[in-house]
Amino acid sequence: MTTTDNPPGLDLERLRTYVDRERPGLVSGPLTGRLIEGGRSNLTYAVTDGSSRWVVRRPPLGHVLATAHDMGREFTVLAGLYPTPVPVPRPLLLCRDETVIGAPFYVMEHVDGVPYRTAGQLAGIGPERTREVVLGLVDTLVDLHAVDPAAAGLADFGRPEGFLERQLRRWDKQLAASRNRELPGIDALRDRLGARLPISGPPTVVHGDYRLDNVLVGPDDRIRAVLDWEMSTLGDPLTDLGLLVMYSERLPVADSPVATTAGAPGHPEPAELVARYAERSGRDASTVGWYTAFAYFKLAVILEGIHYRFTLGQTVGAGFDRIGTLVPAFIDRGLNILNTKD
Known part of the structure; x- marks a missing residue:
C-alpha cells in the first residue's frame, strides 16, 4: 500500500517500510500524517x-546544535520512566539510521489529552480547574524527581557532578554556535550566574523543559503524559523548578509567540x-x-x-519571525532577578 500526505521532514512511505520491517503487524493500513504545530x-x-495512532519525533530541519536533538536520549528516558508513576507515552521504536527519513527518529504511542499552551485556553476551563491542572503539574514534577535513576535503568543517563557548571558551559557553547548578532547583557548574565552557583542537592532525573505546554491533560484534569524529553538528564532538580517558575511568570513581552x-x-x-514543591x-x-x-x-x-534557523530559512510552521525579538527581553529579566537577589 502507498502512503500519502507527506508532511515536511517525514517521508511516510519510507517510514511505513521501516516500521513493517522492524515491527511487523504494527501498521495495518496506508499511513497519513501531519506536523503537530x-x-x-x-x-x-x-x-x-x-x-491506530502514533507520534513520530525527529530533529529540526537544517542547522542542528550538537547534543540538543538526540533522539536516542529521548527514547531511553521514556523507556526508563514508562513503568514508574511518571506519566509518559509508551516508546515503540527507535531508528538511528538517517537514510530512512533523513534524520534519526523514534515512534511512540499516541496519548489523548490537551496541551494547554495559553492563558486563553485555561480561561476556557475556569479558575478552579485551572488551579487543579497547574498544581498537578507541580505534583507530577515531584513524582519525577522521586524516581530512583538506578531502578529505572537511568543510572548512566548523565553526570550529576559539576552539573550546574557544565550547564552554563553547554548553553554558552550553544549560544556561540548560533550567535550572529549583538546581544547586550547576555555575557554579563552568564558571568553573574557563574559567580553565584548554588550547591546542588542529591541528583535526580530532570526534564530540562518542564512546563504546562509540554504535558497532555485529560478530561479529568489529570496529567496523562509528560512530553518533549530532548533535554533530560541526571542533575539538579531545582533547574526544573526554576524553569516552571519562569513559565509561571508573565513573560516580559507582549504578544509573545512563546x-x-x-x-x-x-x-x-x-x-x-x-x-x-x-x-x-x-x-x-x-x-x-538563581535557577x-x-x-x-x-x-x-x-x-x-531558533531565530538563527529562521534567518537561514530552516524552520517549519508559524510564529518564527517574532522569536528574535524575545531574546533581549529574556536577558533583561534574568539580570533583573539577580539584581533583586543581590
Whole structure:
C-alpha cells in the first residue's frame, strides 16, 4: 500500500517500510500524517493508519546544535520512566539510521489529552480547574524527581557532578554556535550566574523543559503524559523548578509567540508553586531565584538558536519571525532577578 500526505521532514512511505520491517503487524493500513504545530525545536508528527495512532519525533530541519536533538536520549528516558508513576507515552521504536527519513527518529504511542499552551485556553476551563491542572503539574514534577535513576535503568543517563557548571558551559557553547548578532547583557548574565552557583542537592532525573505546554491533560484534569524529553538528564532538580517558575511568570513581552499560561484566572502564583514543591518533595527551594534567572538565560539561548534557523530559512510552521525579538527581553529579566537577589 502507498502512503500519502507527506508532511515536511517525514517521508511516510519510507517510514511505513521501516516500521513493517522492524515491527511487523504494527501498521495495518496506508499511513497519513501531519506536523503537530506548537513546537519550536524537534519536529513532532501525528501519524495514523486509520485505526491506530502514533507520534513520530525527529530533529529540526537544517542547522542542528550538537547534543540538543538526540533522539536516542529521548527514547531511553521514556523507556526508563514508562513503568514508574511518571506519566509518559509508551516508546515503540527507535531508528538511528538517517537514510530512512533523513534524520534519526523514534515512534511512540499516541496519548489523548490537551496541551494547554495559553492563558486563553485555561480561561476556557475556569479558575478552579485551572488551579487543579497547574498544581498537578507541580505534583507530577515531584513524582519525577522521586524516581530512583538506578531502578529505572537511568543510572548512566548523565553526570550529576559539576552539573550546574557544565550547564552554563553547554548553553554558552550553544549560544556561540548560533550567535550572529549583538546581544547586550547576555555575557554579563552568564558571568553573574557563574559567580553565584548554588550547591546542588542529591541528583535526580530532570526534564530540562518542564512546563504546562509540554504535558497532555485529560478530561479529568489529570496529567496523562509528560512530553518533549530532548533535554533530560541526571542533575539538579531545582533547574526544573526554576524553569516552571519562569513559565509561571508573565513573560516580559507582549504578544509573545512563546507559550505561557501565566495570568489565567485561577493560575497559582509562582511562590505558591515553589512552596508546594518544597513541601511535597522535602527539598530546600530557597535558592530558586538563581535557577529562575538561569532558566531565562537558557531560554534566551534556545530562542536565539531558533531565530538563527529562521534567518537561514530552516524552520517549519508559524510564529518564527517574532522569536528574535524575545531574546533581549529574556536577558533583561534574568539580570533583573539577580539584581533583586543581590
